[in-house]
Amino acid sequence: MTFYSRLQARWQATDSLVCVGLDPQPELFPAQFSTEAQPILAFNKAIIDATHDLVCAFKPQIAHYAAVGAEDQLQATMDYIRAEYPDIPIILDSKRGDIGSTATMYALEAFERYQADAVTINPYMGWDTIEPFARYTDKGVIVLCRTSNGSASELQNLALASGKTLFARVAQQAAQVWNTHKNLALVVGATAPAELAEVRALIGDMPILVPGLGAQGGDTEAVMKAGLDSQGAGLIINSSRGVLYASKGTDFAEAARAETLKLRDLANRYRS
Template sequence: MGFIDKLRARWQQADSLLCVGLDPDPAKFPDRFVDDDDALFNFCRDISDATAEYACAFKPQIAYFAAHNGGEAQLQRLIAHLNAEYPDIPVILDAKRGDIGSTAQQYACEAFERFGADAVTLNPYMGRDSADPFLQYNDRGCIFLCHTSNPGARDFQELDVGGEPLYLRIARTIARDWNTDGNCALVVGATYPQELRAIRAVVGDMPLLIPGVGAQGGDVQAVVENGATADGTGLMINASRGILYASRDADYAEAAARAARTLRDTINRWR
């Protein structure tokens, strides 16, 4: 089963649109991880195990592993753990890759073969041939940046290109031309609900990955009302810091579970 079908099945099965983001920052870990050489893996495993029942997807952010020597081996163990224990929950590698074809092929190998992710986030700026090596893995998901959650999203993404903003042109191009195998999705920040509405209007029921609730200030109600499909799905609403660091005491895993369940329920209230 490909990424998109796995995601749709999980939305139903778990009754959840919550994506649990795994951005492990050792400076914020509970004390018990201080001398743990495998802290990145162990902390993320504990959080994943505690939150799995509330998650429609897991999203490890590779930068938080790549900043450390040996980080990639821990990321590999983590994704192997997730794939083994939670085969119904898709794993999105957040990597925002994008390069010329021959290099993109190496990055696709990194994400899909080496790390075994179900999907990867990608930057569309370099155009179609930079996406092809990823798209050709038609059982994997390609999640392209469209309108991001940060303030700088306004700098270039909103520039007018022939009567519509660039992010909308990108959404339209991907939906119409790049999604021939039905394995595309888009990143749209929770912090821009009107832009989310405009994107939903042009991409049909394409899944949208929504960062920016919690620490970045995005509003859940606005996200669901502007982004959900008619059947009340279509979204992977990501939360990272609010779940991972709900407590830095001994109850960090239970606190993460409570935060995940609460956010899942808050999302469901507006569906």
């Protein structure tokens, strides 16, 4: 199955557009994990078990593992999802962006070392960045377009000579030129609903990964109205900190489930 087909199957099976980001910060873990030999893996397993039936995807962020030398726990986390919940796509959030042999190695890292179903990348260097990933036709390549951070507009909203903004140019290029294998998606932040609506109009029913809800303050109603595709789906609505650290007590897993369910139901309120 391709990433697109796996994602569509999860949207339908779970009636959920929610993705849980697995961005571990051990200093925020409940005290019970302080004695674990592999605290990140143990914490992730608990979150995954508590939320698996409510999500369309899981999204581990590679920096949260690499920075503390926990790549083995990233691999083990992804292996656990594949073994226990094989229908759930895994998005490796690495935002790689390079060309030539380096881009090829980053694609190998994502799709062969970690066996991710999709990966996030930065398109600043153009098609040469994207092609080594896109040639894995059964995998998803999720291209940064209009991100959720506060200074995103400094570059992404710049007007080009054509009159289009840079983010709109990326969206158009992705939909009309780069998506030859039908395996591209875009990242558009929840904090930019007007830009999200513009992107959706440009790309048709391509999937959009939407970070920025919860801790970053995105508005769920605005996101849903701006971003849904023609089938009332098309979004991967990510929440990381809001789910993972809903509680620092022994009820952390139950709190994570409650937050995920709350987000799923809130999003579904605005689907048609």
